[in-house]
Each structure stands twice: as structure tokens, then as C-alpha cells.
Amino acid sequence: MKIFPLLLLAVLITSGCATHQSPTGRSQTLLFSAQEMSQLGDSSFAELKKREKISNHETLNQYVDCVANRITRALPDQSQPWEVIVFDSKQVNAFALPGGHIGVYTGLLNVAVNEHQLATVIGHEVAHVLANHSNEQVSRAQMTGAGMQLADLALGVGGMSNQEVYMAALGLGVQVGYTLPYGREQESEADIMGIELMAKAGFDPAQSVELWRNMAKVGGEQGPELLSTHPSHGQRISQLQLMQDKAQPLYEANRISVKNSCRRPK
Structure with missing residues (x-):
């Protein structure tokens, strides 16, 4: 009899699901509202700031802030403030x-060797959010039973009762030791989406190819954590x-002077 309320809860959640199209036209099932996903992101980021060591390197923080802020200023919706932590x-x-x-x-900065390459990664990660990939992942976890307590969030019960699953579904599997990759x-x-975003922010999209070539050299065949579930190096570079033909004109229209560029600390 104890199982019945859980089954009923699952039916209530899945019956309210909505089918959307991603920015590239792919079908997505999204169970959670934008507000619920924001709450989940806020809670997960607060938890990470407790777990991880935050850099107090002033010039390094300024550099990363500069790149990230240019990326977020290129977003169509400017109502969302963005917090950047190194x-x-x-x-x-x-x-x-x-x-x-x-x-x-900070380990990424040994591989992303200039502001354009760092913008490649940040643009890619922000694109995951824009395309509702986190919502898609949390919804998938809900429907497949990877975390039945995810229903708490959807029904407004609140809490982070299954925190590791929540965070893994947001793409933080490396940090929490629970894999639920994109x-x-x-x-x-x-x-x-990321390469168009970086180009609109005035970063050279040609450097995205160099960035992933650098990534391919790190950590052997599998590459670093960032690449653990990504397409193969060759496929991605191709x-x-x-x-480039589409992205380069966007870059040329939005490129800024060297004087105003984000300067990597030496």
C-alpha cells in the first residue's frame, strides 16, 4: 500500500508533461517550470560553493568575469543576472x-589558452541552459525512476531530498560522483548554439577548433572530465x-578592439 502514493505521484507528474522543440528542432519533454529549474540551479550552486574551494586570485577572477559577462550580454534575454565563480x-x-x-x-585555463577558447567553453555551457537541457535531464530522471523524490520539486513540496541526483541531472556528475550525463x-x-553565441559576443569562433584540439591532447583517449560524454574529438572538430562559414560573419560584425579585449593574466 505504501507504493501506491508514489505511483500516483508519478502519474500526476508525468501527466502534466509538455512536449517542446529545442532550438534546433529536436523534440523535448519538459516536466518542470523555469522557476522550478532556477530554484534547483540556485540550490545546487550554493551547495557547490560549500564543497569546492573558491579562487581568490583577483586578476584571474577578473579575466573569467570579463569573458563570461561578454557571453551573457550577448543573450537575447537580459533580465537574468548571472553569477560567475572561479x-x-x-x-x-x-x-x-x-x-x-x-x-x-582553474584547470580549464591550462587548456583554454586564450579568451576565445575560454569563451568556447562558457558559450557551450550557457547554451545547455538556453536549450533547457537541464530541464530535459531532470525530467528524464523523473520518468525513468532515477530519482522518484524529484517529484518533491515539481509539486512544490520543496527540499533537496535527493540532492546527488538533482545535481547530476544538471550536468554536475563529476562534482557529485553520480553520473547522469547530457x-x-x-x-x-x-x-x-555555443559557437554562434561566442561569435555574437565578439570572440573568434575559429578558436573553438583549436580549443577542442587542445582538449583532445589532455587525459589520453577519454580526455578531461568536460569531455566524458561528449562526441568524439574528431566528430566535434569536424x-x-x-x-565557421556561418559563425565568422557574426564575429566580424561584433569583434572588438584588442584594447578592449579580455586579457588573460600571465
Whole structure:
């Protein structure tokens, strides 16, 4: 008899699901509202700031802020403020969360060797948020039973009763040790959107190809944490090369002077 309320709860959630189209026309099932996803992003980011060491390197923070702020200023919706935190860690990683949160690990800056390459990663991660990939992942976890207590959030019961699953569904599997990665379709979609976003922000999209070549050299065949579920290096680079004809004119129309560029600290 105890199982019946859980089954009923699952039916209530899934019956309210809505089918949407992603920015590239792919069908998505989204169970959660934008407000619920923002609350989840806020809670997860607050938890990460407790778990992870935050960098107090002033010039490094200014550099990452500069790149991230140019990316977010290129977004069509300017009503959302964005918080940017640099985490002091050797992880080659970055992420963006619903609710306006961006995290960059200092290890990434050893691979993304200039502002254009860093913008490639940040643009990609922000694109995940724009395309509702986090909502899609949390919804998928709900429907497949990966975390039945996710229903708490959808019904407004509140709490982070299954926190590891929540955070993993937001793309934070490396940080919480629970893997629920984005799919390859989502990753390719974020590449497409991310390269256009970085170009609109005045960053050179040609450097996206160089960034992923650098990534391919890190950590052997699998690459760093950031690439653990992504398309193969060759596949990704080929796709980015094909996108240059569209992205380069956007860059030329929005490029800024060297004097006003984001300067990487030495």
C-alpha cells in the first residue's frame, strides 16, 4: 500500500508533461517550470560553493568575469543576472546552471589558452541552459525512476531530498560522483548554439577548433572530465569546422578592439 502514493505521484507528474522543440528542432519533454529549474540551479550552486574551494586570485577572477559577462550580454534575454565563480581546482571543467550561474575551474585555463577558447567553453555551457537541457535531464530522471523524490520539486513540496541526483541531472556528475550525463544530441546542440553565441559576443569562433584540439591532447583517449560524454574529438572538430562559414560573419560584425579585449593574466 505504501507504493501506491508514489505511483500516483508519478502519474500526476508525468501527466502534466509538455512536449517542446529545442532550438534546433529536436523534440523535448519538459516536466518542470523555469522557476522550478532556477530554484534547483540556485540550490545546487550554493551547495557547490560549500564543497569546492573558491579562487581568490583577483586578476584571474577578473579575466573569467570579463569573458563570461561578454557571453551573457550577448543573450537575447537580459533580465537574468548571472553569477560567475572561479573554483580553484585542477579539474578541466566548467558548467552553467539555470538561475544564472557559471562555474569555471582553474584547470580549464591550462587548456583554454586564450579568451576565445575560454569563451568556447562558457558559450557551450550557457547554451545547455538556453536549450533547457537541464530541464530535459531532470525530467528524464523523473520518468525513468532515477530519482522518484524529484517529484518533491515539481509539486512544490520543496527540499533537496535527493540532492546527488538533482545535481547530476544538471550536468554536475563529476562534482557529485553520480553520473547522469547530457546525451550526445544535447552536446552537439550546445556546440551549435555555443559557437554562434561566442561569435555574437565578439570572440573568434575559429578558436573553438583549436580549443577542442587542445582538449583532445589532455587525459589520453577519454580526455578531461568536460569531455566524458561528449562526441568524439574528431566528430566535434569536424562539426565546428563546418560551422565557421556561418559563425565568422557574426564575429566580424561584433569583434572588438584588442584594447578592449579580455586579457588573460600571465
